[in-house]
Amino acid sequence: MFDRIKETMSKGVWHSLAVIIVMLVAGPEVMMSIELMAMVELLGASTFVLMYASGLKLFFAKIMVNYNKFERYSIFFVPCFSVLRQMPSLVIHVIPERTLIISGLSFITVAMSCSYISYFLGI
Numbered sequence: 048m049f050d051r052i053k054e055t056m057s058k059g060v061w062h063s064l065a066v067i068i069v070m071l072v073a074g075p076e077v078m079m080s081i082e083l084m085a086m087v088e089l090l091g092a093s094t095f096v097l098m099y100a101s102g103l104k105l106f107f108a109k110i111m112v113n114y115n116k117f118e119r120y121s122i123f124f125v126p127c128f129s130v131l132r133q134m135p136s137l138v139i140h141v142i143p144e145r146t147l148i149i150s151g152l153s154f155i156t157v158a159m160s161c162s163y164i165s166y167f168l169g170i
Contacts, residue, residue: 114143116145117145117146118143118145118146120145120146121143121144122140122142123141123142123143123144123146124140124141125141126140126141
């Protein structure tokens with residue numbers, strides 16, 4: 048049992064001695080490399096998240112441009128938050144007229160279709 052402990056301790060001493068020799072030979076470059084590794088780890092994760100966030104923003108910006116083209120004949124515009132804080136009544140202009148009419152007609156059509164189907168099937 049003591050032989051195993053002595054063997055483990057001797058390996059620890061050799062490993063510690065090797066680390067000290069590397070530190071003395073390399074000098075301050077070791078600390079700089081540790082700092083750079085930490086910075087790469089941090090910047091790598093934030094860059095990864097930023098890449099996907101900017102991609103999603105571009106994707107939804109293109110959809111919003113097409114949606115604004117679709118609603119160009121209505122009074123649809125989205126004011127910024129600071130303007131909405133000063134004039135809360137502007138929120139009524141955020142209602143998209145065409146989309147509401149299409150959604151309402153679609154809901155009525157689907158609801159009536161389901162109603163007729165359940166009536167004919169006797170459910």
